[in-house]
Amino acid sequence: MSDATTIRVGDDYDVVIGRDLLSEVGGLLGDGVERVLVVHSAALSGFAESVADSLLRQGYAASLAAVPDAEAAKTAGVASRLWAQLGQAGFTRSDAIVGVGGGAVTDLAGFVAATWLRGVRVVHVPTTLLGMVDAAVGGKTGINTSEGKNLVGAFHAPAGVLCDLDVLATLPHADLVAGLAEVIKAGFIADPEILELVEADPVGARRADNRHLRELVERAVRVKADVVSADLKEASLREILNYGHTFGHAIEQVEHFSWRHGEAVSVGMVYVAELARLSGHADDGLVARHRDVLTSVGLPTTYRGDRWEDLLTAMRRDKKSRGSTLRFVVLDGLARPNRLVGPSDDLLRGAYTLVAGG
Known part of the structure; x- marks a missing residue:
């Protein structure tokens, strides 16, 4: 990551910006992590698999969870399904979630991480310009209800954010x-x-x-x-x-x-x-x-x-x-x-x- 720019957010975490960074996710997870759930939008299976493969090569037990695209991902039903997957895989408080996708995925992944066992680590890999400059940075998480957007949520700072600008070339x-x-x-x-x-x-x-x-x-x-x-x-x-x-x-x-x-x-x-x-x-x-x-x-x-x-x-x-x-x-x-x-x-x-x- 020699050509990457690192921006520190308070005393909490780094936002890393550069190119050809998808294989660097493991470096942001911190110590003690064994299991990683890679949450991704269905349209980004290829990117998510690249991240998961990299984590597997680094010794993590990485698994994938596809969610609907855009705001359809941010529902209590989708969050509940992810909680079930975490429970079935035996995720503990020292394990982690990685969110690969746009702002909706980072909101959802962050919310699930904030609420599972009252808080586990999450790393965001935003794949949209919106996600990079807004949703992935700041620790605000949330899901929608029929009454409004982001009405249910929590503040939960990520362990790190990885912005690979190469991904934007595939963005509509x-x-x-x-x-x-x-x-x-x-x-x-x-x-x-x-x-x-x-x-x-x-x-x-x-x-x-x-x-x-x-x-x-x-x-x-x-x-x-x-x-x-x-x-x-x-x-x-x-x-x-x-x-x-x-x-x-x-x-x-x-x-x-x-x-x-x-x-x-x-x-x-x-x-x-x-x-x-x-x-x-x-x-x-x-x-x-x-x-x-x-x-x-x-x-x-x-x-x-x-x-x-x-x-x-x-x-x-x-x-x-x-x-x-x-x-x-x-x-x-x-x-x-x-x-x-x-x-x-x-x-x-x-x-x-x-x-x-x-």
Whole structure:
């Protein structure tokens, strides 16, 4: 891993970023591990088998567990099936789980690891851009219920995260573009250099062979690592990572998860930018920059205008709400996040009208 970049997340674990890394998973497991369950999406059997074979050669008793693709994996039923597999294989507290897949798999694998015997080690091997810069880093785990996204979960820091950039070459183009939403989010809340790299070559940013890809991933991971290190359990600062997510998660729920997470967050960022402008936090130029940079890489910035009541209901169930009070992360300016607590119904609907093209 001589060419790999290692980013430390607090005092807890490393995120390793580079190429040709799939055989290095064992080095992140730590001492005393005998059994490893490799949880992977069904579409990634080949990658998962490569990881399992590498672990077998290193002396681990590695087994595979395929789960449904995308959000269909994040259910209590799938988690229960994995718990049963762990029990039948005799997994102890010193054994480990490896999650190979996108954000949904890392959320699920982390949740199962957090809950099996009150916590076993987990290593994440994210295979999507979204997973690398967001879901795999930070120790938030979760599954969905019919009432909302990630309403059941736990904080459980991984033993390590391995980001093999070579894997992104096999990622469907639409998924790579969707992952850019979380990269761009990191630019708006903390690192404007990310925005400048994307704006300098928006067409290139949409390609897995983008010459800036590694720097974009490393910068986005550093933003998240810095925030998470300061606030592991989302008591205060970590809320800024939810920029665009309250409205974005509402879209996902209303659309029955047919939208990609990054697509929904893209619209969510425009929504909170408009909300910030209407409430006196942000200026017109910052709102325009949201629309311009997101549009330039092919992400959506508008949403249909006939779903307000459904969206509002979904937002009120969001885990970031406090009682009946809605909370949003907004920007006072570029890389200057703040909170907007309890905005009026007129403000909420006004921002929605603007996102809907009104």
